[in-house]
Amino acid sequence: MLKGGYAGKVLEVNLTTEKIREISTEEFFDVERFVGGKGFGAAIMWRKLHAGTEPFAPENPLIFLTGPLTGTLCPGSRMCIVTKSPLTGTFCDSHVGGHFGAEMKYAGYDAIIILGKSEKPVYLLVNDEDLDVRNAENLWGLDVFETEERIRRENTEQALRVACIGPAGENLVRFACICVDRYRQAGRGGTGAVMGSKKLKAVAVRGSGKIRLYDTEAFVETATKARNALLRNETIRARKRWGTARTITLTSDQDLLPTRNFQEATFEEADSLSAEVLEKKFWIKHRACHSCPVNCGKLGVVRTGAYAGTVVEGVEYETLALMGANCGIADYEAVAYANMLCDKYGLDTISTGNVIAFTMECYEKGILTKEDTSGVECRFGSSKALIELVKHITFREGIGNQLAEGVKRLAEKLGEKAEKIALQVKGLETPGYDPRSSPGLGLAYATADRGGCHTRAWPTSYEMSGKAPDGTVIDRFSTVKRAEIVKAQQDYGAAVDCLVGCWFVRGTVGKELYAQMLNAATGIEMTVEEFTRLGERVWNLVRMFNVREGFTRKDDVLPQRFLNEPLPSGVAKGQRLTKQQLEQMLDEYFTLRGWDKNTGVPTKEKLKELGLEFAVLQ
Secondary structure, three states: OOOOOOOOEEEEEEOOOOEEEEEEHHHHOOHHHHOOHHHHHHHHHHHHOOOOOOOOOOOOOEEEEOOOOOOOOOOOEOEEEEEEOOOOOOEEEEEEOOOHHHHHHHOOOOEEEEEOOOOOOEEEEEEOOEEEEEEOOOOOOOOHHHHHHHHHHHHOOOOOEEEEOOHHHHOOOOOEOEEEOOOEEEOOOOHHHHHHHOOEEEEEEEOOOOOOOOOHHHHHHHHHHHHHHHHHOHHHHHHHHHHHHHHHHHHHHOOOOOEOOOOEOOOOOHHHHOHHHHHHHOEEEEEOOOOOOOOOEEEEEOOOOOOOOOEEEOOOHHHHHHHHHHHOOOOHHHHHHHHHHHHHHOEOHHHHHHHHHHHHHHHHOOOOOOOOOOOOOOOOOOHHHHHHHHHHHHHOOOOHHHHOOOHHHHHHHHOHHHHOOOOEEOOEEOOOOOHHHOHHHHHHHHHOOOOOOOOOOOOHHHHHHOEOOOOOEOOOOOOOOHHHHHHHHHHHHHHHHOOOEOOOOHHHHHHHHHHHHHHHHHOOOOOHHHHHHHHHHHHHHHHHHHHHOOOOHHHOOOOHHHHHOOOOOOOOOOOOOOHHHHHHHHHHHHHHHOEOOOOOOEOHHHHHHOOOHHHOOO
């Protein structure tokens, strides 16, 4: 019997049969082995989805998941959305803040599983135990902002929280996202496209319930310790003031900032995109997710000029990096406007910026012509091209129909010259950090479960400090200890993703406080070592999901540019991550994980050790 921390129910909605059923959380999940969030998602995807199922098939589940700390006083508690990615074909868990997850718990649900496909557009309304699948034909075609406003008006419920898609999701853009609370996104991997394939426009929730805790006094005491640790931390204080944008000049100075499709890693006009400029000219208000003291969200308004009236929460670092420097654009107002369009249309700004920068380089090198690009002159530094291509991608107009398929598919269509400059891993466009000046990050990209991703491990901080977690001195550009660091961070991160905790605070909160909060909330009694083992278990199950889909060591690779082209300037001038270095790190990594070195597949012994006997493939 669940002692606390959980809402207690799972909601399963089949849009094909129009059947809705509720299941007990403890009947549906092995709670102590998988805990919640990513762990629950991995267990469902393994059980519910047959290998080789197309991501846009009705059988592909779309799962909204909370964790045992979501909706509590735990700072930075969030939710995640799990599905099979239409961009990569891998397992995809996309995490999002805001207030939707907490509201879902208050409504009584630890998970909402969407199956099947509706014949016509619909949206799901969850108002405590009042459940309804409603006609959404009048919402289809509306942008995210209009959709949320319309749903609120229709239900006259101001406390309603809405997760919805825009035209990009409806048009099955493979990197469309699901937008929550207007300015928050489950951004990576194409969750919005899966939602669009099911003709599901939105999920709207309202809850009036409470979350019962196993030991309220102990939980409040521990959550307060976590909150105080955040308030005392210098890095967190900087993030509170400047958000993620605070790092844009630092990454440029350290040869990490993608510039002109990763041809360089230092942007000569990075200062124009800096947090100091945004604070002075753009931001008007701090914003926070549920129960978080960091307030890292920044609401900004463009007051004058061509983009006057632009309102957006951000601009976040990744957007400044990929839609700014990576496209050679130093005009923060143009980037903010493009950011707003992505929010309205429901596009992942990381993939969008990467795809557009790739298009610009192809155009400048003659791989694409003006005729190919629907008349858009796609040159680096062109704000007009950036904005036009965002629109073309959303509505799959002209060249946008090809760009909407993502960098990997487009490069394969354009040929060998294009593939050499396509920045992606397993089909997921690489984010805003260049691993040529951070070799550990290269290993993290290559082994990340959902493709090129920086939120599975972040060894860069250790590399830049010159010290490993154990205090050992390391050279920034060497590969020593990188496998050890990456594995440890992946396991810890996967454990926190089961709770579901925020990436930005987990380093400060630490595994001890997370384990204590989990125990006080649920009564599970998990040690710090068992908490880490939880992450390792979930990481291995997700790896086996991807193995079942055909992914092995051959797919743990990096873009050719990172392996073959040295950085041309800056503090890391001449640096590249060679294929030999990557292979060496992979050998060490697989050995540490107890996976077969030749294939990258977890061994039977490792799976049995983790209690994953059911995942052994015959």
